[in-house]
Amino acid sequence: MALSGLDIYKLLPKTNCRKCGYSTCLAFAMALAKKQVVLDKCPSINPEVKGTLEQASLPPIRLVTIGVGDNKVDVGNETVMFRHEEKFHHPTAIGFIIDSNVGDADFENKIKLIDSLNFERVGQVIKVNLIALRQSGDSTDFVDKVRKVSELSSLALVLMSSDIEALKGALEICSKQKPLIYAATEQNISDFVGLAKTYSVPLVICADELEKIEELSQKANQEGLADIVLDTGIKSITKKIEDLTYLRRLSLKKKKRSLGYPIVALVENDDPFQEAIEAGTYISKYASIVLIKTVESWQTLALLTLRQNIYTDPQKPLQVEAKAYSIGQVTEQSPVMVTTNFSLTYYTVLGEVEASKIPSYILCVDTEGMSVLTAWAAEKFTPEKISDSLNKSGIKDKVNHKRIIIPGYVSVMSGDLEEKSGCEIIVGPKEASGLPSFLKKI
Amino acid sequence: MLKELAQEKWSGKINSINIGATKEEGGSRTSVVKIGGQATLPFIFNDGDIPHRPVIAAEVWDIAPNDWSSTLNSELEDVYSDPVSWSKKLIDEFKVDLICLKLQGAHPDLGDRTPTQEVKLVKDIISNVGVPLIVIGCGDDSKDNLILPACTEATKGEKCLFGSAVQDNYKTLVAACQADGHNIIAESPIDINIAKQLNILIHEMGFGLDKIVINPTVGALGYGLEYAYSIMERARLAALTGDKMVAQPFICFSGPEAWRAKEAKASIEEHPEWGKELERGVIWEVLTSATFLQSGADILVMRHPKAISTVKGYITKLMEIK
Ligand code: SF4
Numbered sequence: 102m103a104l105s106g107l108d109i110y111k112l113l114p115k116t117n118c119r120k121c122g123y124s125t126c127l128a129f130a131m132a133l134a135k136k137q138v139v140l141d142k143c144p145s146i147n148p149e150v151k152g153t154l155e156q157a158s159l160p161p162i163r164l165v166t167i168g169v170g171d172n173k174v175d176v177g178n179e180t181v182m183f184r185h186e187e188k189f190h191h192p193t194a195i196g197f198i199i200d201s202n203v204g205d206a207d208f209e210n211k212i213k214l215i216d217s218l219n220f221e222r223v224g225q226v227i228k229v230n231l232i233a234l235r236q237s238g239d240s241t242d243f244v245d246k247v248r249k250v251s252e253l254s255s256l257a258l259v260l261m262s263s264d265i266e267a268l269k270g271a272l273e274i275c276s277k278q279k280p281l282i283y284a285a286t287e288q289n290i291s292d293f294v295g296l297a298k299t300y301s302v303p304l305v306i307c308a309d310e311l312e313k314i315e316e317l318s319q320k321a322n323q324e325g326l327a328d329i330v331l332d333t334g335i336k337s338i339t340k341k342i343e344d345l346t347y348l349r350r351l352s353l354k355k356k357k358r359s360l361g362y363p364i365v366a367l368v369e370n371d372d373p374f375q376e377a378i379e380a381g382t383y384i385s386k387y388a389s390i391v392l393i394k395t396v397e398s399w400q401t402l403a404l405l406t407l408r409q410n411i412y413t414d415p416q417k418p419l420q421v422e423a424k425a426y427s428i429g430q431v432t433e434q435s436p437v438m439v440t441t442n443f444s445l446t447y448y449t450v451l452g453e454v455e456a457s458k459i460p461s462y463i464l465c466v467d468t469e470g471m472s473v474l475t476a477w478a479a480e481k482f483t484p485e486k487i488s489d490s491l492n493k494s495g496i497k498d499k500v501n502h503k504r505i506i507i508p509g510y511v512s513v514m515s516g517d518l519e520e521k522s523g524c525e526i527i528v529g530p531k532e533a534s535g536l537p538s539f540l541k542k543i
Numbered sequence: 544m545l546k547e548l549a550q551e552k553w554s555g556k557i558n559s560i561n562i563g564a565t566k567e568e569g570g571s572r573t574s575v576v577k578i579g580g581q582a583t584l585p586f587i588f589n590d591g592d593i594p595h596r597p598v599i600a601a602e603v604w605d606i607a608p609n610d611w612s613s614t615l616n617s618e619l620e621d622v623y624s625d626p627v628s629w630s631k632k633l634i635d636e637f638k639v640d641l642i643c644l645k646l647q648g649a650h651p652d653l654g655d656r657t658p659t660q661e662v663k664l665v666k667d668i669i670s671n672v673g674v675p676l677i678v679i680g681c682g683d684d685s686k687d688n689l690i691l692p693a694c695t696e697a698t699k700g701e702k703c704l705f706g707s708a709v710q711d712n713y714k715t716l717v718a719a720c721q722a723d724g725h726n727i728i729a730e731s732p733i734d735i736n737i738a739k740q741l742n743i744l745i746h747e748m749g750f751g752l753d754k755i756v757i758n759p760t761v762g763a764l765g766y767g768l769e770y771a772y773s774i775m776e777r778a779r780l781a782a783l784t785g786d787k788m789v790a791q792p793f794i795c796f797s798g799p800e801a802w803r804a805k806e807a808k809a810s811i812e813e814h815p816e817w818g819k820e821l822e823r824g825v826i827w828e829v830l831t832s833a834t835f836l837q838s839g840a841d842i843l844v845m846r847h848p849k850a851i852s853t854v855k856g857y858i859t860k861l862m863e864i865k
Contacts, residue, residue, distance in 0.1 A: 183773070183776050183777075183780070184769070184776075185773040185776065185777055220816070311545040311546065312544070312545055315545065337860065337863060338857075338860050339586050339588065339860070339861055339862075339863065339864060342586050342587070342837075343586075343587060343588070343589055346549075346584075347546065347549035348549075350549045350551070351548065351549050355548055355549070357545075360545075373822070374822075374825065374829055374853045375856065375857070377826055377829070377830060378829055378830065378833045378853065378854075379857075381830050381833055381834060382833065382834075382837060385834055385837045386837060397819070397822070398816060398817060398818030399817060399818030399819050399823035399826055400818075400822075400826060401818075402806065402823070403764065403806075403823075403826045404830075406764055406765040406806070407764055407768075407830055407834060409765075410764065410765065410767075410768045410769040410772075411769055411772070413769055415769070415773060445767055449766065452805045534803060
């Protein structure tokens with residue numbers, strides 16, 4: 102956790118020698134706390150203090166990167182317990198566990214299917230992140246499958262095995278792709294840390310008890326490994342929620358550096374509904390990585406959508422460009438609907454207009470991403486703003502009528518808007534779901 | 544111990560509410576539902592008491608819905624015309640804890656059913672099922688002010704849960720629930736301040752804070768779920784640190800919301816890339832519901848039998864502490 106200027110000042114030489122460019126040590130300390138200057142500017146600082154200050158400036162939960170290039174995933178570096186306090190920063194990486202003993206054809210199909218799992222929602226592409234290959238049986242087969250998967254897919258990898266020789270073989274093939282190694286346990290910690298260091302790849306440390314996790318991560322850290330991910334093993338959903346919550350609290354509120362790492366949760370259930378519900382729980386509750394077994398597009402779509410919701414910045418709603426959108430084969434007679442540029446509002450209206458099969462224009466007014474009612478209350482969705490958009494968007498030239506449809510919730514502005522815009526105002530339904538029947542009637 | 548270091552002890556707790564009254568208690572229910580009472584965040588058993596499990600209410604309409612998705616229709620169509628059989632099916636086969644009767648058909652545009660018709664239906668359900676009842680109006684304020692008081696009177700002593708009181712229309716329903724001994728749903732539009740203000744207004748009429756359930760108006764997965772999720776988290780944190788005006792249990796209409804989502808309704812032909820139609824609809828309701836359990840839902844109102852049984856299984860797992 103960041104130190105205050107005064108905390109830093111206590112550790113400085115207090116000679117006010119000005120070599121740092123500041124007139125006093127206190128001024129330097131204040132600047133340092135605000136990250137306006139780097140510590141090295143003071144030549145007189147003692148190395149021990151330097152260590153303390155450097156430690157203190159590290160984020161409470163380490164950022165760990167898995168993979169390289171376009172498909173690398175960053176996890177960790179979270180700063181809050183609840184999304185309304187700021188936001189959750191790095192969306193949960195979602196991946197699939199594949200056992201190495203599946204037949205070649207099945208294996209290839211599965212990888213292709215996983216690779217295809219990306220969707221577009223409210224203007225964003227949402228996609229899966231990881232393939233976790235787990236050694237089941239023969240180590241040569243495992244290494245062989247690792248080679249195959251790194252050829253077939255560019256997704257980041259997790260290598261799951263307790264066999265260090267097999268992992269070495271696999272890392273010889275793919276260490277440049279920075280896979281995550283799963284997992285070091287009490288029995289093999291030194292060997293696995295050595296392996297992760299040699300190939301400079303991140304490593305999962307797994308133990309049931311928090312105390313044991315702390316002991317192992319300290320050990321790994323002392324041996325020089327920084328990129329660590331934690332796992333508290335397979336347990337009941339409730340115990341897992343407690344582990345995830347407690348680890349987040351301990352790292353953020355109790356400054357437990359040895360627990361300040363991203364957390365992975367494994368979910369395997371033959372019932373895809375129970376598997377999804379459990380995975381969804383951990384996405385909401387602090388897991389940085391969730392690995393599941395089922396590969397089904399309906400399940401993945403639901404989980405990716407949940408992740409998109411939970412990791413949306415509460416201060417910055419998703420927006421679409423403020424302009425006139427034409428939906429379908431529009432003509433000069435097509436109806437014109439006005440709404441806000443809040444993504445969710447736009448895409449909801451869009452969905453209903455598409456469903457109505459009536460070609461239409463949707464004019465999105467720039468409301469800084471607020472929904473209709475909020476924008477109206479905040480005076481971002483006013484008759485002035487709307488008539489301004491009507492003029493600027495060029496919509497008036499595209500149609501040969503002067504009728505515009507406004508959301509039912511803002512019917513009170515009809516008169517005013519009619520005057521300002523010179524258009525005829527038609528009050529539409531309050532909810533977008535009423536649009537198809539409404540559009541058919543007019 | 545790290546667990547002790549991580550523990551958080553809260554000064555406040557959520558109100559406990561009883562819905563339904565047995566014969567001994569002046570009603571005729573064979574089971575009652577107790578919710579609330581938590582002295583901790585959802586499912587963090589190690590921090591404080593969680594005396595009751597979240598419950599599921601099945602949504603039943605007074606008229607046959609004509610715009611529900613085919614996935615719902617294929618399960619429920621045969622009982623749409625008879626709300627009593629509809630209720631019984633979900634109680635007997637899927638073990639829901641409550642029935643949430645929505646008097647949709649009272650709406651002037653949707654049949655304009657009369658108070659007498661709705662009272663008869665409510666009485667029919669009361670005499671044919673044993674679980675406690677939630678009754679929701681049609682959403683048209685002036686019509687609701689006619690039908691709901693008639694229904695509260697007809698079910699006097701049954702300790703139902705009636706909804707919804709909203710900021711600009713709460714007095715009639717509050718007075719009716721007060722007179723006939725029912726609980727009330729206070730509905731606010733994803734806004735913690737309005738939720739709190741409405742509770743204060745209802746309380747000022749002499750209505751007990753321990754008989755209010757908050758409806759935070761949730762959105763479906765993919766359709767603003769995160770707004771209500773965070774509002775609920777904020778309300779829970781306020782309640783646990785001592786704010787009694789938001790310390791009420793939550794009711795979430797996760798089922799009705801989820802089934803409005805395009806992803807739940809679209810056919811496989813429209814969106815082959817989204818995968819199987821039945822499973823997709825069910826998972827949308829399941830994941831919407833399950834996520835709100837994690838932000839504090841006490842009552843989930845749901846629709847699809849498969850979704851209901853899946854979430855029920857999940858609740859059982861959540862409540863196992865070992
Ligand atoms: S260089 Fe160091 S010792 Fe000198 S004034 Fe700056 S902070 Fe103080």
